[in-house]
Amino acid sequence: MAGTDSSRDPVLGGPVVILVKPQLAENIGAVARAMLNFGLTELRIVAPRDGWPNDNAYAMASRADPVLDAARLFDTTAAAIADLTRVHATTARRRDMVKPVLTPRAAAADMAATLAAGGRAGVLFGGERAGLDNDDVALAATIVEAPTNPAFSSLNLAQAVLLVAYEWFQAGDDRPPVMLDAGRTADAVAAGDLLRFFARLEGELDAGGFLKPPEKRPTMVRNIRNMFQRAGLTDQEVRTLHGIVSALIRPRGD
Amino acid sequence: MAGTDSSRDPVLGGPVVILVKPQLAENIGAVARAMLNFGLTELRIVAPRDGWPNDNAYAMASRADPVLDAARLFDTTAAAIADLTRVHATTARRRDMVKPVLTPRAAAADMAATLAAGGRAGVLFGGERAGLDNDDVALAATIVEAPTNPAFSSLNLAQAVLLVAYEWFQAGDDRPPVMLDAGRTADAVAAGDLLRFFARLEGELDAGGFLKPPEKRPTMVRNIRNMFQRAGLTDQEVRTLHGIVSALIRPRGD
Numbered sequence: 001m002a003g004t005d006s007s008r009d010p011v012l013g014g015p016v017v018i019l020v021k022p023q024l025a026e027n028i029g030a031v032a033r034a035m036l037n038f039g040l041t042e043l044r045i046v047a048p049r050d051g052w053p054n055d056n057a058y059a060m061a062s063r064a065d066p067v068l069d070a071a072r073l074f075d076t077t078a079a080a081i082a083d084l085t086r087v088h089a090t091t092a093r094r095r096d097m098v099k100p101v102l103t104p105r106a107a108a109a110d111m112a113a114t115l116a117a118g119g120r121a122g123v124l125f126g127g128e129r130a131g132l133d134n135d136d137v138a139l140a141a142t143i144v145e146a147p148t149n150p151a152f153s154s155l156n157l158a159q160a161v162l163l164v165a166y167e168w169f170q171a172g173d174d175r176p177p178v179m180l181d182a183g184r185t186a187d188a189v190a191a192g193d194l195l196r197f198f199a200r201l202e203g204e205l206d207a208g209g210f211l212k213p214p215e216k217r218p219t220m221v222r223n224i225r226n227m228f229q230r231a232g233l234t235d236q237e238v239r240t241l242h243g244i245v246s247a248l249i250r251p252r253g254d
Numbered sequence: 255m256a257g258t259d260s261s262r263d264p265v266l267g268g269p270v271v272i273l274v275k276p277q278l279a280e281n282i283g284a285v286a287r288a289m290l291n292f293g294l295t296e297l298r299i300v301a302p303r304d305g306w307p308n309d310n311a312y313a314m315a316s317r318a319d320p321v322l323d324a325a326r327l328f329d330t331t332a333a334a335i336a337d338l339t340r341v342h343a344t345t346a347r348r349r350d351m352v353k354p355v356l357t358p359r360a361a362a363a364d365m366a367a368t369l370a371a372g373g374r375a376g377v378l379f380g381g382e383r384a385g386l387d388n389d390d391v392a393l394a395a396t397i398v399e400a401p402t403n404p405a406f407s408s409l410n411l412a413q414a415v416l417l418v419a420y421e422w423f424q425a426g427d428d429r430p431p432v433m434l435d436a437g438r439t440a441d442a443v444a445a446g447d448l449l450r451f452f453a454r455l456e457g458e459l460d461a462g463g464f465l466k467p468p469e470k471r472p473t474m475v476r477n478i479r480n481m482f483q484r485a486g487l488t489d490q491e492v493r494t495l496h497g498i499v500s501a502l503i504r505p506r507g508d
Contacts, residue, residue, distance in 0.1 A: 177360030
């Protein structure tokens with residue numbers, strides 16, 4: 001799923017993404033790319049193993065380099081979150097701590113509430129090998145954990161960021177869950193034209209001896225009409241259907 | 255977010271993942287790993303550029319190799335979907351086609367309905383460079399498109415699979431969106447013990463001249479009690495709070 005339209009700004013107000021002691025710079029680039037897919041632009045990096053800035057990150061960022069350009073470097077997690085009012089800590093393994101555990105979806109709603117209240121949310125992601133240490137988790141108000149297959153859980157750093165960012169974007173997205181893509185030239189057929197098609201089709205089916213016996217004809221006709229109705233036919237498609245009917249009724253050998 | 259417990263089977267009945275002409279074998283491995291995080295185990299591969307099986311896939315699979323072991327190879331998309339009753343095609347760019355477009359979340363609900371009706375669902379993912387061609391899209395009933403930042407959309411193949419698989423798993427997951435992780439030793443405090451703590455604290459605050467003037471005391475007490483209530487205190491924590499109070503009231507210099 002790849003395509004880019006640079007004519008609009010990304011979503012504002014999204015949570016800050018904080019990478020705590022990330023190891024590979026390439027993964028920082030992958031994180032920037034994951035973020036920008038879902039409109040997150042503010043990245044903070046705490047004590048990266050390979051230093052910052054780092055060209056290897058840009059190699060993986062795939063046009064998300066503005067996120068890297070704007071990324072801020074910190075020595076400690078506490079410094080990185082000082083201005084935030086609601087901090088979430090992502091984990092894969094349970095900690096021996098008494099803390100609310102949110103799914104990414106619930107965290108997105110929580111972040112939206114923070115934004116609505118004039119606050120600023122951030123999400124901590126730990127290093128690739130072992131994740132956040134317990135002291136970092138204690139700096140956060142909640143734990144965020146994606147429900148995964150109990151028998152296999154192996155999300156990499158960019159994927160963890162992706163899921164949190166995805167849920168943030170879905171929470172604010174107005175797009176209907178299902179919509180009909182009408183393509184460039186398609187107008188829905190007017191009812192009159194549709195009925196004219198039905199009438200023609202049924203006439204031809206009668207001529208071919210299909211709608212029999214007579215006591216079953218009304219049901220057969222209804223079922224056929226309902227089938228075509230469900231397709232949500234366009235003007236062009238009805239014209240096509242007329243052409244199909246014509247081609248089929250034409251004597252063979254023409 | 256990484257951790258693995260191999261004592262339970264992954265979710266059954268999930269959609270088949272079909273990769274159509276994938277290019278890099280490493281990406282096939284990454285796809286297998288993305289799938290298994292969310293309980294998807296059935297992978298089909300159509301005309302992979304680098305052939306199949308391919309060791310490079312295993313290098314990226316990170317213990318998801320059983321998915322690769324069981325993957326089936328096909329020459330054509332049509333052959334790969336022949337036994338399926340509901341096929342979805344993932345895309346990033348709009349096609350000039352009249353087709354329902356579903357979000358991954360809506361697609362997950364659609365797949366659950368297919369399963370409930372005794373059918374078999376599958377999802378087509380195109381090659382890394384250009385995605386599915388229009389002929390492949392026409393083999394599907396719907397298009398699945400993840401809502402992304404209008405200004406930047408750059409999901410890689412494994413990430414596209416991840417989002418679809420994630421939504422499938424969330425649709426079937428019973429886990430509450432927010433829960434309190436109580437840790438190993440934490441029982442919620444009994445109300446009597448909590449009230450005893452409140453009484454002690456308020457007594458000490460009175461002795462320190464804090465709950466004044468008298469007409470404001472009831473409100474102050476209520477606010478303090480409500481604050482502690484929201485923490486959902488455990489037994490151990492109340493004991494700790496008692497210790498804190500004791501330490502604070504102790505004359506300095508002890």
